[in-house]
Amino acid sequence: xxxxxxxxxxxxxxxxxxxxxxxxxxxxxxxxxxxxxxxxxxxxxxxxxxxxxxxxxxxxxxxxxxxxxxxxxxxxxxxxxxxxxxxxxxxxxxxxxxxxxxxxxxxxxxxxxxxxxxxxxxxxxxxxxxxxxxxxxxxxxxxxxxxxxxxxxxxxxxxxxxxxxxxxxxxxxxxxxxxxxxxxxxxxxxxxxxxxxxxxxxxxxxxxxxxxxxxxxxxxxxxxxxxxxxxxxxxxxxxxxxxxxxxxxxxxxxxxxxxxxxxxxxxxxxxxxxxxxxxxxxxxxxxxxxxxxxxxxxxxxxxxxxxxxxxxxxxxxxxxxxxxxxxxxxxxxxxxxxxxxxxxxxxxxx
Amino acid sequence: xxxxxxxxxxxxxxxxxxxxxxxxxxxxxxxxxxxxxxxxxxxxxxxxxxxxxxxxxxxxxxxxxxxxxxxxxxxxxxxxxxxxxxxxxxxxxxxxxxxxxxxxxxxxxxxxxxxxxxxxxxxxxxxxxxxxxxxxxxxxxxxxxxxxxxxxxxxxxxxxxxxxxxxxxxxxxxxxxxxxxxxxxxxxxxxxxxxxxxxxxxxxxxxxxxxxxxxxxxxxxxxxxxxxxxxxxxxxxxxxxxxxxxxxxxxxxxxxxxxxxxxxxxxxxxxxxxxxxxxxxxxxxxxxxxxxxxxxxxxxxxxxxxxxxxxxxxxxxxxxxxxxxxxxxxxxxxxxxxxxxxxxxxxxxx
Numbered sequence: 297x298x299x300x301x302x303x304x305x306x307x308x309x310x311x312x313x314x315x316x317x318x319x320x321x322x323x324x325x326x327x328x329x330x331x332x333x334x335x336x337x338x339x340x341x342x343x344x345x346x347x348x349x350x351x352x353x354x355x356x357x358x359x360x361x362x363x364x365x366x367x368x369x370x371x372x373x374x375x376x377x378x379x380x381x382x383x384x385x386x387x388x389x390x391x392x393x394x395x396x397x398x399x400x401x402x403x404x405x406x407x408x409x410x411x412x413x414x415x416x417x418x419x420x421x422x423x424x425x426x427x428x429x430x431x432x433x434x435x436x437x438x439x440x441x442x443x444x445x446x447x448x449x450x451x452x453x454x455x456x457x458x459x460x461x462x463x464x465x466x467x468x469x470x471x472x473x474x475x476x477x478x479x480x481x482x483x484x485x486x487x488x489x490x491x492x493x494x495x496x497x498x499x500x501x502x503x504x505x506x507x508x509x510x511x512x513x514x515x516x517x518x519x520x521x522x523x524x525x526x527x528x529x530x531x532x533x534x535x536x537x538x539x540x541x542x543x544x545x546x547x548x549x550x551x552x553x554x555x556x557x558x559x560x561x562x563x564x565x566x567x568x569x570x571x572x573x574x575x576x577x578x579x580x581x582x583x584x585x586x587x588x589x590x591x592x593x594x595x596x597x598x599x600x601x602x603x604x605x606x607x608x609x610x611x612x613x614x615x616x617x618x619x620x621x622x623x624x625x626x627x628x629x630x631x632x633x634x635x636x637x638x639x640x641x642x643x644x645x646x
Numbered sequence: 647x648x649x650x651x652x653x654x655x656x657x658x659x660x661x662x663x664x665x666x667x668x669x670x671x672x673x674x675x676x677x678x679x680x681x682x683x684x685x686x687x688x689x690x691x692x693x694x695x696x697x698x699x700x701x702x703x704x705x706x707x708x709x710x711x712x713x714x715x716x717x718x719x720x721x722x723x724x725x726x727x728x729x730x731x732x733x734x735x736x737x738x739x740x741x742x743x744x745x746x747x748x749x750x751x752x753x754x755x756x757x758x759x760x761x762x763x764x765x766x767x768x769x770x771x772x773x774x775x776x777x778x779x780x781x782x783x784x785x786x787x788x789x790x791x792x793x794x795x796x797x798x799x800x801x802x803x804x805x806x807x808x809x810x811x812x813x814x815x816x817x818x819x820x821x822x823x824x825x826x827x828x829x830x831x832x833x834x835x836x837x838x839x840x841x842x843x844x845x846x847x848x849x850x851x852x853x854x855x856x857x858x859x860x861x862x863x864x865x866x867x868x869x870x871x872x873x874x875x876x877x878x879x880x881x882x883x884x885x886x887x888x889x890x891x892x893x894x895x896x897x898x899x900x901x902x903x904x905x906x907x908x909x910x911x912x913x914x915x916x917x918x919x920x921x922x923x924x925x926x927x928x929x930x931x932x933x934x935x936x937x938x939x940x941x942x943x944x945x946x947x948x949x950x951x952x953x954x955x956x957x958x959x960x961x962x963x964x965x966x967x968x969x970x971x972x973x974x975x976x977x978x979x980x981x982x983x984x985x986x987x988x989x990x991x992x993x994x995x996x
Binding site for chain 2: 306310312313314317318320321325347349352354356358359360361363365367369372374376378379380383384386387388389390392394396398400401402403404405410412413416443444445446447448449472475476478479625626627628629630631632633634635636637638639640641642644645646
């Protein structure tokens with residue numbers, strides 16, 4: 297007797313890295329970044345609905361492995377993601393990720409997806425969505441400090457969503473800047489490689505810091521930051537890892553995703569626990585103002601929150617049917633009689 | 647240009663439900679239960695090494711979705727598992743699960759596996775491993791109260807690991823008992839269907855309660871439990887779900903997996919916070935005694951802990967190579983230059 301085939305319920309659609317890349321090209325990188333920023337903004341708008349918890353982190357000497365769950369009451373999602381700064385030395389990714397959506401009513405998974413590529417897209421889409429609320433009117437130039445794996449995505453998202461057309465690039469490693477320049481060539485932005493962070497921020501209305509060292513660093517010092525800019529600080533995203541001098545935080549209005557997580561992982565881990573921050577969902581909802589004048593320094597202390605992954609997975613799921621870019625995984629046992637798991641196993645005996 | 651093929655690092659071995667069932671039959675159910683109990687016992691022995699946390703639960707009206715992470719410092723593992731008692735009414739499983747192992751040094755996943763079947767096996771292997779330390783010498787008869795999806799696995803594990811040869815079955819639903827009898831026929835145990843829980847426990851040295859209703863229930867009342875028995879209470883495993891009258895707990899020596907989780911989810915949620923329990927790993931280590939006399943009632947308040955899933959996944963991983971019962975999943979993006987995720991994406995453009 298051959299093993300009975302799993303029923304339809306036992307299958308979970310799986311989006312591989314290859315299919316995710318096909319999906320991106322099918323839609324187009326910039327249109328997909330715009331779509332993602334809309335999905336993320338929609339979920340920020342209904343922020344209060346979500347089951348929220350700081351990510352569940354398992355730290356080791358070399359890095360961190362995290363689970364980021366959330367739920368809107370109908371759909372549950374989580375992401376598995378690691379952060380291992382020294383991985384690049386061995387030719388491995390600093391960050392790899394995958395994620396899952398499940399039906400809250402039944403607990404059955406409905407989507408499994410790679411999220412290494414998708415996280416890069418959602419992080420950029422989140423930064424640009426936030427900048428569209430906080431950056432000064434008519435911002436055209438962005439300084440991009442840190443030209444690693446996330447940098448090109450940030451650049452294209454800021455172009456597509458905020459209208460940035462000029463990019464000033466700096467990295468401690470010139471090869472990284474050259475790589476980013478190569479990748480962004482011909483994609484519609486003026487690219488200026490810079491020798492110092494000071495040079496990079498000249499004339500920039502948006503300053504993005506996205507470096508990867510797991511340490512307290514000072515990529516920007518206080519005297520470098522002039523009035524009126526928007527700082528998009530996304531590289532400091534775990535305990536002991538920051539990018540900005542704390543005096544900058546004191547002069548800025550700081551906007552965050554989810555305070556209990558950001559106080560542990562973000563730039564504001566340098567500040568006292570009662571340091572005042574604004575939750576981004578309240579700005580998007582119109583409950584509190586974002587940028588109020590053109591001298592103000594706005595600072596997005598972005599660490600990445602589970603709801604953004606949820607939005608990105610929701611988007612991928614919504615595009616599965618019309619693209620067919622998935623395969624079915626036999627991941628959930630589904631016996632004819634749910635109480636008869638053992639019978640199913642016995643009947644599978646060769 | 648066609649999409650470049652993912653590198654070897656990008657592949658994660660995946661064990662489907664079909665391959666898990668093949669693995670079970672390749673090894674044999676009882677030998678695999680014995681193997682699993684040894685792996686679990688080994689991990690209980692090095693309990694202090696593990697990164698431990700109560701499971702991360704997302705509760706809804708209909709059930710719960712949980713993530714159960716742990717790490718021994720070299721390998722990280724987690725399980726996704728749901729519990730939806732009303733699922734059976736719609737022909738779905740109450741519990742479905744899958745799990746993952748990853749390398750702590752790099753954060754790269756090394757195994758993805760179905761765990762609906764595997765959880766049934768590990769739960770039974772844990773119960774029997776614990777009973778081998780706590781049940782009275784020469785126990786031959788077990789009462790099996792609750793004859794759902796877990797019951798046959800419990801019976802075979804208690805047979806293979808503790809030498810139980812006689813099973814007395816009771817379920818509020820006669821069809822469940824008939825199903826379990828059918829499945830266990832010819833597998834080397836004397837089977838006695840019973841009309842009441844009282845009848846089921848007659849002459850039993852081990853009493854297993856494994857029912858699924860999400861409510862405070864009283865499957866066993868105090869006057870039903872005589873001296874010297876071992877109670878294996880595994881059905882009460884989430885807040886608001888218990889099986890035993892609290893007076894039984896007061897008369898028993900209670901053994902648990904991980905107190906912070908058991909106090910929330912186990913039978914002892916009915917007891918004050920300072921109710922004395924013994925951690926099972928200390929019994930296995932020889933630090934504290936298990937059963938000390940033949941009048942004592944020992945009670946394993948089993949809720950299922952992440953380390954048991956870790957052990958089970960570790961076992962499956964160890965058997966992959968010699969069986970080949972897996973498929974490779976393109977789940978982790980692995981660009982040639984780890985900082986060049988965007989370049990990998992661009993080169994995949996059709």
